Amino acid sequence: MAPSERPGSSLTPLARLGFGDLQDAEKYLEELSVETGLTRDELLSDVAVAADPDGAISALVSIVRRDAAPVRALRQSAHGWRTLWALLGASTGFGEFYLRHPEEIGQIHTFGALPSSEGVLASMLESVAAKDGFAPDGSETSWVALRVRYRRILAQIAAYDLLSDSPINEVAAVSSRLADAAGAALEASLCVARTRISGGAAGAGLFPRADVAATQLSIIGMGKTGARELNYISDVDVIFVAGADAEAEESLGQSKIVDIATRLALQTMRGVSSIEIEPPLWEVDANLRPEGKQGALVRTLDSHLAYYDRWAKGWEFQALLKARPIAGDAELGAAYVDAVQPKIWTSAARENFVDNVQRMRERVTEHIPPEEVPLQIKLGPGGIRDIEFTVQLLQLVHGLSDERIRQRSTLDALDSLVAQGYIGRAEASTFSDHYRFLRLLEHRVQLRHLRRTHLMPEDRSDLRILARATKLAETGPKIWDQWERVKREVREIHVRLFYRPLLSAVASLPAEERVLSTDQARDRLAAIGFVDPAGALRHIAALTTGLSRKATIQRHLMPVMIRWFAHGVDPDYGLIAFRRLSERLGDTHWFLRMLRDSSGAAESLSYALSGSHYVGELMEWIPESAAWLDDPAALRPRTGTALQQEARAIQTRHTRIDDAMRAVRALRRRELLRTAMAGIGGDITIEEVAAALTTITDVTIQATLRAVRREVVPPEDDSLDFSIIAMGRFGGAELGFGSDADVMYVYRANDVSAERAHALSTKIVSELRKHSEDHRLPLDLDADLRPEGRNGPLVRSLDSYAEYYRRWSLSWEAQALLRARGVAGSVKLITAFMELADQVRYPAAVDPQSLREIKRIKARVENERLPQGVDPSRHLKLGPGTLSDVEWLCQIIQLEHGHDHPELRTTSTQATLEAASAAGLIPEIAAQRLGEAWRLSSRLRSANTLLSGQTSDVLPADRKRLDGIGRLLGYPPRSATSVEEDYLATARRSRRVFEKLFYG
Template sequence: MAGGERTSTRIELARDGFGDLGEADRLLGELVEELALARHEMLVGADAAADPDAALGALARIARRDSAAVADAMRRVGPTIWLLVGASSGFADFFLRHPEELAHVPGPGGSLPTAEEMVAELREAVDADDDGFARHGDEGAWVSLRVRYRRLLARIAAYDLGATDPVEVLPDVAAALADAAGAALEASLCVARTRVAGGGVGAGLFPRAQVAGTQLAIIGMGKTGARELNYVSDVDVIFVGGASDDLTEEIGESRVIDIATRLAVQTMRGISGMEIEPPLWEVDANLRPEGKQGALVRSLDSHLSYYDRWAKSWEFQALLKARPLAGDRALGEAYVAAVQPKVWTSAARENFVDSVQRMRERVTDFIPAGEVAYQLKLGPGGIRDIEFTVQLLQLVHGLTDDRIRQRGTLDAVEALVAEGYIGRSDAATFARDYRMLRVLEHRMQLRDLRRTHLMPQNPDGLRVLARASRLAPDGAAVWTLWEGIKREVREIHVRLFYRPLLSAVAALPAEEQQLSTTQAHDRLAAIGFRDPAGALRHIGALTGGLSRKATIQRHLMPVMIRWFADGVDPDYGLLAFRRVSERLGDTPWFLRMLRDSSGAAERLTRVLSGSRYIGELMEWIPESVAWLDSEELIRPRSGHALQEEARAIQTRHETAREAMNAVRALRRRELLRLAFGAVLGTLTIDELADGLTTVSEVTIQATLRAVRREVVPPEDAALDFSVIAMGRFGGGELGFGSDADVLYVYDPNGIDPQRAHTLSLQLVAGLRTYSEDHRVPFDLDADLRPEGRNGPLVRSLESYAEYYRRWSLSWEAQALLRARGVAGSVKLIGRFMALADDVRYPARVALQDLREIKRIKARVENERLAQGADRSRHLKLGPGGLSDVEWLVQIWQHEHAHRVPGLRTTSTLGALEAARAAGLVTDAPAERLATSWRLASRLRSANTLLSGQTSDVLPTDRSKLDGIGRLLEYPPRSATLVEEEWLRTARRARRDFEKLFYG
């Protein structure tokens, strides 16, 4: 060959994918000469080969043995030959052993063999008669069987490798492989019958009539049963033996099982035993009762007895895919029909879901560390993650829904999404990734026709896999594809496989899995609904119809009803859930999140049945359901973040009214977020108080900015105006339902004093008007101002100074102890606080001033409690309540803060701790006082959350007390415990108060 021609040939070889161009050129020359074919004829289809170099080498070896067979095949079906030997050295070796089999390789555009065709072909290979016996029982029959099976396998592989879209044809290919396995077992059983009946060398002898009368059903399990088998995989089976009543009576059941066992052993040997032709695959019967230690063959009754008494959860999971595969069809059908009810009730077994989850984790744990990253089947994000997820969903929900009782993984995914158990997006991803993983697995197994699930660990192996699968352009890309699939699969697996709803559904009593109209009324009443008829109406409204939304609600409802029933007020919880569901309409994420998230549905039932405050707010902010899917989203947002949002709101709205509508929505939203945290127990009382205080501060600051923009004209911009927080607001100790006590102060700062006063009154009026919220009241209470309700609503700083210098009463100095600037001019706040410090932290307190504070405290207790009210139950003014602790601490602050800097704080508990550190109170009473103050604060907020209404009185209604207790994380039915704990705690605090305050 001339140099130019050789160069041209090598360029063509490189273009076709050959790597070793010199060796390829040499072998091609050899084949051209040996087969009398032109080079271009030889290379037709070579560019589609996964490994052209290996294919060419294989063709050369086969041609050296039988050049005529290779020449004929290359002329007739050359492209298919390149596909087969290029993707599989296993097929190359097969054709090397049997070159004559090249004549049976199909051309392009061929079809898959049917199950019936394969059974007929393999029975023909062993020369089986109509009675199911082979003409000969020697090893030659098995060799013939194995050769003919590989001929069929080559036909399946040719169809698979030649498909335009291997991912699309994967289910058909896997089904054909499973059917081929069944046909092989059927043919091997024919040989086994002949051998067991005396037609084989070395086999035990039984009369032919007894062998013919013995039934052996071969049940396909795992991928074989599901018709989703690999090219080379263990074929999992269970053997069931039997015979007619007459034969059983004649020879005894033990002899029948003995014959059936011999048949099973010989059938397995025909497939897996070592012969001249290599084994096909391993026949694995270890899924049988008792595994390797159990009898290879049992009667149907023996199987059922075992499953009723001894079977573990994983055995029922395995039986999900059971299918008659070969042998006696009637016995196989009877076996499957008998075990199916046991499969679909297995999820009701104790800890079923947990056991399946642990089993999946154990599979992963047993993978050698060096293989984890390459494990296509067993590793994280691999095939097993998809299969276990799908099977667990099927087993849990299949008890009541026979539409999802599918053997195949892809069929099951379709059924699960159709019936609303998984989302369309997750299902589509699972199905696509499962098909691609299986295509990769098939190509890896075709390479050597051996069982493997490990991705190639070298660039050459990845390159061949990419070309064989056609899923990626090169080796690096196929690895990137694999990594992406792993991440997708693992994320969905973790979310669905560990979905709390699964454990909850599995734990439901069987009678509660479905809500039948005839029994539901009594059942709802029995589990705690006070208005079962109303609950039924709500359930009907939520689950009625044929929409996907109604379908998912039907799946959710049995579990959510049980969770509602475990809550404080099931009836209200269900009603609120209906309202939220209706407000969200057909929003796709809502029900999907409840179904798929790690606990959102249970948290939703808890907050709705535990708090009318939350239920009423959620009706206005239904999208808040999404927060329940994340611990982070129910944490309080920082003051800085809220300030930024409030400022952004004001830049988007021109008028104060428009801006305040948005700020009001912000406040409601953040109050709801805090309420979630309080009810779900993710916030401490200190975090809650801080969060409520921050929300109030941001609201006032935003309102003041909006009002000032409308009220104060540019020429009066020098006016300074500030809001001073007082009381619990000033102390940063707000609870749900607390008013915001405030003072208003201004400084003319150079403008006309009367004009400044008028503008300040307008600012106050605007603040009060725009801060009003009919849904969640926000009262700016200025009653702690000088002269109380009789005094001016707003004063200048100079007026405050004059008043405190000349007229201030002891209670007014006491009120200033919790004064803290929260909005407006920072400079003015600083000047006011300096003034307040002189009043509230005097160098010396007159004895008559202390006596006046004590006198006022006694009068407040007597006059401000409603007539006839039970003083012991008043959380604020009653004995040991908030007022006792706060007045005691404040008298210490007023008297000693001038010399004890630690007492100069607006925080009640902070000042109490400073008093203890200063020796004003010993440890024990300080602890009792703090405990009472904290408990009163928690009870007060819980009461508001429960009822949606503000009250300072501990209710006497037992159900309300129990509800308050549940919010405070007491066990159910703790009304008496809550009541007794408060009365006991308050009584101890009162004794300490009287001793320290009046003593």
């Protein structure tokens, strides 16, 4: 054990008092005792109030070494000595201030209560000896005096704050007085500025004193300054307004008034922000003025109003919510605020207002450097901005019709919102407490070095100092844990707070206690994105009215889910679909438990219903599917083996074909829904989606064929072989949502007569097409790729296929066979057919005329098959650079080289591209661009179907639908333009490659 750590050591008490560097502390105490005449015990009597005793004693020694007299004088005041320890222990910035101006220590004993607003203003004006709006001395000396006095006032406010028993309860009062001090500093600086431009030191004689006196300049505080919520060190946001009375305006002219006012504004800003002997106080930020940095620094009131009437954006009115005159001409400032008030409170009626506010909040978060996000007290998720934006949005939306919630400060606004019933008391109380907590953290980290910052410290020592300075925790880890908890709770409330008042007013409260009228609730729903707010109100009331357990849980969950619906593509449909699902499942125990206990499942459900009509319509018929959202494993596509086992069990259970097919259709719908929900949630890739959809279709067709064969083919004809060959994207195992199932039918008579075999096979095909029909989720068995196309027989024998391909086969039919794959029926027959197909689709040599014919057909398809009136560039299947281009190019490569390159013998487009690139048949970059276009076109087709519930090959031009498609593809909200631009650019690159390789 070191000597300093032994029991009884003189250093042990220092450690208990919070000192870390005990040897230096002991040395400093000896020096201070000599210089001040105080004993060791007297020096240490109040050190416990210092958040950082080491920093405090080090700063104190530095001050004493420069000038010990003020410190000796302060020893007569116990309160002053205690205050000095508190200031130096919380702020190295104050240590530097008193080192520059040790004489200011003589004022500390006067610090007690929080100074009044009037007292702060009087003191600041006294510092520059202001009289009648002018300062006697317009030199930099006045600026120095101003800044020193401001820091004296800042120290007085900080002393009150730091010595408070519960500083978290003083946040509002302290912030208010800091804003008053900022306004007073600007007032004093304006007095100096008037002198400077009318005969003071710098710029002497620019304007006559009388002209300067006649010019009105009002300084409007914005942001935290306007709301009287200022930090210790923060930019002070302002707007400058110029004016004069009628006589002065006629005498001087508006141009000169603005010129004088602009000079005054510039000098006023310099007085607090320029580099001088005494450091700047803070930055005066005038960028919230009309046109921002590009706009005039000073405007007249009329000029301001003209701009707001014609050009202002929604965020500018949000900023004006906190506008307040803080310095300069009070009458002009009041006129400005009165004039902009109506504009502020009608801004929420603007189109896309709420959407724009939400986007602005998202942009703030996006611009935070990634390494700062977990440390941001102000801007990060769960930070101060989450609270402020939520409260302001509520105010602006509802303040249109309710003047009682038009408050500037966040805490006052919260109180008003609670009083008027727009938010619940519990949520508002938590929000209010956490706002004070976060602001207190912000105050202390800024006090530490009197520097503008909003970042939590990571160093253990700094966290310990922060904990002591806030009096919220005993240790650094504990203050960090509190902060993490507060962030989580703030973020949760930020997500849901906007919507809870709607439910408490419309559904939960008895009629006589409702504070929101139906019209107000309807206006709010419209503001957050519902197209039919009246209908939404009816659905909400139906879901939440009553005393049942179901209604109770729905009332608890609906605020959150309304928010998720509102952030979806179609909130109206999402709410309707949720109501229908709830009516089917709302009384079941598992559904209620899932809704209550699994927020992830509830959010996923809201997202799926508001983002996909395809999912919503299927969930109404398969309501038990909601349970999958609470189990990630349940959303994984089931294996082909598992589905086959279930399908065979259906055949065992049901002897009647109608019953069997009803069960098979249910199986198919259920698995398509499972795949859609997984795809929407991003749980599976596009390749997994295609594989799952293909497997589901395979199993459905196989089960249908078994059921039909059992019904159609008598035992005596059982030797008949019958098979189904998948073609097109089905054969390539590349199905998307809404894709047809291209097929061909083949049979082999064996011991059955040729006529009988053909009749039975024709009957099988007819029954297959009949029983595979599903009016809710169509399964189109398309046989148009058979020999001779629509003019050929639906079903042929194997020998007939062989004879046809030998004698009459056209180039496009060999091309079609490239994607042939057996999926159902006799395995031996499938094997024989595929051997036949290989001879046709992988020839040893390709007739050049056949290749020319394929290219001619491709050109004709582009010209003739596009639907009339459709923009070719938006057609996802036949448009330039899309599915058709990529697939035809792959197929012509397979025809030419499949015989010599076995790796090309695949039905998969993507596998063909990879094999062709690996074999050097096409450049790697070409394969990459073609693959990107094929994948994106495929994803867009499926997303289009999922969104609308209807199959379409055309990329919609409607921005809302485009945004919905983008959301399903993983784009952020409001990405319609990005979706369109990405698709068109990808297709253009693909088309250039296609034309070079296909026609070149």
